[in-house]
Amino acid sequence: MNKVAANILVIDDDPDVLHTARIVLKPHFTNITVESNPEQINFLINHNRYEVILLDMNYTAGATSGKEGLFWLKNIMTKNPTQQVIMMTAYGDIKLAVESMKIGAADFVVKPWENEKLQATVHAAYNHSQSKKEVEELKSRNSSLNQLLTSSEETIIGHSEPMRRIFSTVDKVAATDANVLILGDNGTGKEMIARSVHNKSDRSASVFIKVDLGAVSENLFESELFGHVKGAFTDAREERTGRFELAHGGTLFLDEIGNLSLPMQAKLLTAIQHKEIVKVGGNTPIPVDCRIVAATNSNLLRMVAEGKFREDLLYRINTVEVHVPRLSDRVEDIPLLAEHFLNVYAQKYRKTSLSINKRAMEYLCNHSWPGNIRELQHAIERAVIMADDNVLSQDSFLLTDQRASTTSSDSINMDEVERSTIEKAIAKNKGNISKAAKELGLGRTTIYRKMDKYGIRY
Numbered sequence: 001m002n003k004v005a006a007n008i009l010v011i012d013d014d015p016d017v018l019h020t021a022r023i024v025l026k027p028h029f030t031n032i033t034v035e036s037n038p039e040q041i042n043f044l045i046n047h048n049r050y051e052v053i054l055l056d057m058n059y060t061a062g063a064t065s066g067k068e069g070l071f072w073l074k075n076i077m078t079k080n081p082t083q084q085v086i087m088m089t090a091y092g093d094i095k096l097a098v099e100s101m102k103i104g105a106a107d108f109v110v111k112p113w114e115n116e117k118l119q120a121t122v123h124a125a126y127n128h129s130q131s132k133k134e135v136e137e138l139k140s141r142n143s144s145l146n147q148l149l150t151s152s153e154e155t156i157i158g159h160s161e162p163m164r165r166i167f168s169t170v171d172k173v174a175a176t177d178a179n180v181l182i183l184g185d186n187g188t189g190k191e192m193i194a195r196s197v198h199n200k201s202d203r204s205a206s207v208f209i210k211v212d213l214g215a216v217s218e219n220l221f222e223s224e225l226f227g228h229v230k231g232a233f234t235d236a237r238e239e240r241t242g243r244f245e246l247a248h249g250g251t252l253f254l255d256e257i258g259n260l261s262l263p264m265q266a267k268l269l270t271a272i273q274h275k276e277i278v279k280v281g282g283n284t285p286i287p288v289d290c291r292i293v294a295a296t297n298s299n300l301l302r303m304v305a306e307g308k309f310r311e312d313l314l315y316r317i318n319t320v321e322v323h324v325p326r327l328s329d330r331v332e333d334i335p336l337l338a339e340h341f342l343n344v345y346a347q348k349y350r351k352t353s354l355s356i357n358k359r360a361m362e363y364l365c366n367h368s369w370p371g372n373i374r375e376l377q378h379a380i381e382r383a384v385i386m387a388d389d390n391v392l393s394q395d396s397f398l399l400t401d402q403r404a405s406t407t408s409s410d411s412i413n414m415d416e417v418e419r420s421t422i423e424k425a426i427a428k429n430k431g432n433i434s435k436a437a438k439e440l441g442l443g444r445t446t447i448y449r450k451m452d453k454y455g456i457r458y
């Protein structure tokens, strides 16, 4: 049998217990340390990392209250709240065992133990310690990434009146724990605003976890959000931590919340209401503390009226609402955004002396931007890549436009280019229309309309 590489510490004043524990655990784990004096605990845990600690309840001769065990347990948990500790209790000490679990013990074994039971309990605690370690590593990696992402590239650009109102709302709401609902069309910057709420809040040192609810299938929804225990269903070979638990201490961003079916809405509501989740196949509620920021391009009030969205869920998530206008409703932001993306992509593609001429800027300001900022961003990126000289002119942008005027021969060429661009994007995304639309900065309705127009069938 392969031994698990783990440090196990056993603390008990009875040398027979220590001896037996060593013999029972040695075939399963690489390092077993035994200690009879609990006063050594601090020294040991300060100098070593133990995956699992087995801790006796009583140490002084004749003591039976278990107070010493609880004292040492508290001491360990204060120093390392994720430490896996298994309490060793005497038969009939169930009350004490429950008390110790409340303090943070992972489990308990009753002495005299059955050897298989002891081995199985230590194995389970070891597995738990590993998944907690992974979660901690993930959180710290995510937190470093978040800090990197708060660089200039992530600056929300805009000086129009509606954007200034949004900035002010974000500043006010960030300081609180209120749930936020961000409403707006595709590509208007909803996710950026959600990240900004997180970055400006007291939770910024912790994680920002995003779930794209539009992409989660009905049968994976629960496992994705709440996690599952090992063996919960056929493919559940390992325990899984769900997004809610991962977001503990931070922000959970529920994107495309309008796409949730009614049964999924009910499950989500229960988790938000009770601030706790139960893993699929499990029965222990796990408390979670995260701020919910949700976003959608759907009209949730209309969906409520049509019986497609739960009113009680809406009122849980919309403590503060942020309405993000279409780009065509804040034309004064277009030059700023265009210059911003020009800088970003000029640096990325090493064409640093590029500029946009006046006519081209007017042309950009007159376009209707159905794909909003994402479409503008992609248009500028394409223009930078294709630029032959230092000035981007109107011809540098391939826009199918409702507002800007073009000659008929231009529009024939543009149609041809657009048809082939859409076809290529769909092929590249293996027929996934949503992904192709996203890549092109178009809404789903828009791409279907254009597919109809050009007779593209998939």
Ligand SMILES: Nc1ncnc2c1ncn2[C@@H]1O[C@H](COP(=O)(O)OP(=O)(O)OP(=O)(O)O)[C@@H](O)[C@H]1O
Binding pocket: 155, 156, 157, 158, 184, 185, 186, 187, 188, 189, 190, 191, 192, 193, 255, 297, 337, 373, 374, 377
């Ligand atoms: N005000 C802004 N300043 C700078 N960049 C922005 C701004 N708003 C959006 N962007 C950029 O536009 C792109 C789309 O933004 P984002 O993903 O936040 O939109 P969204 O509304 O969440 O889109 P969707 O509904 O399709 O998920 C991103 O690359 C983002 O960085």
